Amino acid sequence: MYQIIRKKELNSSVTQMDVLAPLVAKKAKPGQFIILRVDEDGERIPLTIAGSDREEGSVRIIFQVVGGTTMKLNAKKAGEFIQDFTGPLGCPTDIEGKKRVCVIGGGVGCAIAMPVARALHEAGTEVTSIIGFRSKDILILEDEFKSFSDRLIVTTDDGSYGFHGNVTVPLKEMLDKGETFDEIITIGPLIMMKFVVLAAKPYNVPVTVSMNPIMIDGTGMCGCCRLTLTQDGKRVTKFACVDGPDFNGYEVDFDEAMSRNRMYMPFETRKREENCNLLREAE
């Protein structure tokens, strides 16, 4: 059992938790993820690590309530326990030897982009961050990004805060003006990452994307997290849990990944509603 030592609501549907897991905290690096189960017979879900404190032995996770399991997790209070918590899994984001990097986060993906921005910043990289949200009321981690970025651009789809539009608009403007980056690292909804790749393509900037497919074991056994890359003109199957979760954005088949992520959508919707009703009854 793993204790939740702190819990904070970042917005109405996004929660931050610090979980006591010393062995995971000791090894965790930006870009890696954990797998958790809220309770016995619960589902295994992957969540990317948003930070860790080795001394305290805690690992930070930030998640959005999207299905039955995240709803159950969100119902846990500080001091309570999670059944299982395994990691750190996957390969860390490569942050070595980069001079200028643009970090682009979207929605709850900013929770994963933030530790990457911080690690780059601490390694002496010049960091430009673009973080995008639907609207101002779901904005998260602005202060953190400010302190780890040489330049921060916040965008909202509805124009309620910062730049009006999605993250690709300021990116294109910068690239059009002749700005260069060693790399763009983007983490967020698949559709956003797909369009970041398309926007960067004419300028030949390398793009790393962080994939978030459905997983079960997360250790290279079940193959559920597979995705298709095109390498040297050939389509190859890769597994996000052991080969990723970071991939070369130009190689990823996003349309396929988006379709696969929708496989259990009706199930998730029903589960969320069921748990919602259960929680309401309990209150």
Next chain:
Amino acid sequence: MAIDPKKHEMPTQDPAVRAHNFSEVALGYDSETAVAEASRCLNCKNQPCVSGCPVNIHIPEFLAKVKEGKFEEAYQIINLTSSLPAVCGRVCPQESQCESKCTLGIKFEPVGIGRVERFVADYHREHNTASAEKPASNGHRVAIVGSGPSGLTCAGDLAKKGYQVTVYEALHKAGGVLVYGIPEFRLPKSIVAAEVETLKQLGVDVETNIVIGKTLTIDELFDMGYEAVFVGSGAGLPNFMNIPGEALKGVYSANEFLTRSNLMKSYLSDPDTPIMKGGKVAVVGGGNVAMDAARTALRLGAEKVYIVYRRSMTELPARKEEVEHAQEEGIEFLLLHNPTEIIGFNNPDDPRDERNGFVTGMKCIKMELGEPDEKGRRRPVPIEGSEFTIDVDTVIMAIGTSPNPLIKNTTNGLEVNNRGGIIVNEDGLTSREGIYAGGDAVTGAATVISAMGAGKLAAKSIDEALSA
């Protein structure tokens, strides 16, 4: 008294009933049947059956005890060499091991050794209330990576000799393939849990949720004071055929499908983990895993289940009993067939149609057997122009696995072969001092009992090395 030429039949659930439940298919012998079956043993001098068993169970001796009705004594004889008798009695391919060597089998059907073994193990579990005694510690510490059949066997053998053993398991539950892979109807999970409990009573410490190669490395295990490490991390990533359509929704690897149903309990009525139930299902492959996946799909409510296998029934590698059970339950075998493409739904007028991207069919080509390959198996060759499509909603690929790279990538000096399997010598020792390995991590996908044999060998080698 004349010897009964046939094995006593194993009572089973009626196929029409069991096709819709997850309860165990084979019900086990009662004591009279077990005694009668054990009495068929000729007690021949050279004991060929023992050499057919990867862990060399003293078969004639335990059968003799069963014959006398001394079931607990029989259990103690099995327990000398096997850590998991209730498991082996259920899942071993006895027809190609002990029973294939049985002298009685030359003229008649061999003794049903596996069935009697299962009876003895079940008798012990149901009647014995004393917990296993923890032996005095010899002060040596050994770490085991993975709690599947090889790891549990190695742990059990070492614990019985007084070693302080810690088993590290990546998943949230101990048992490896015995809990995530083999379904409840073939191996009830309560039996695996009881076997793990026995090991704990012997003093074995089981740590779940620890991924060796990630949470801890093997070198860190040595730093922590372990003097030897056994790697029984099992098979790895599932293989796919590299045909079009394998990323469609409704295509599973057998590992994923079985893990969802077994480990994550998707077969229950209101699971947290979803799985596709019902419809028409094609399972590609002919091994035990393929049979397990097909029969699981049937029990989850499929209206039609096919096994699609590119060779003929003669070459089909699954355990004979599983094939017979699958056939009785109504699973259709498309032998000498090979998939060439999986077809998905696509509404060209509406990209938002929620049926888009789901499997609707699988294209297959008929095969014939050609010249034997280097292993002597006749190579299947496609018959040109014989392609046709079967309507299916789910496709399950059960065509083997490739070793997991996690341990190899994080352990310097650990040599692997060209398929990624860890290289070991005849003692189960790897290229690194103090690191032993066995089971699927070494051989690629094989059987539970061969993994147990490897765990046993490594335990013996570790004991020799550390007590020297």
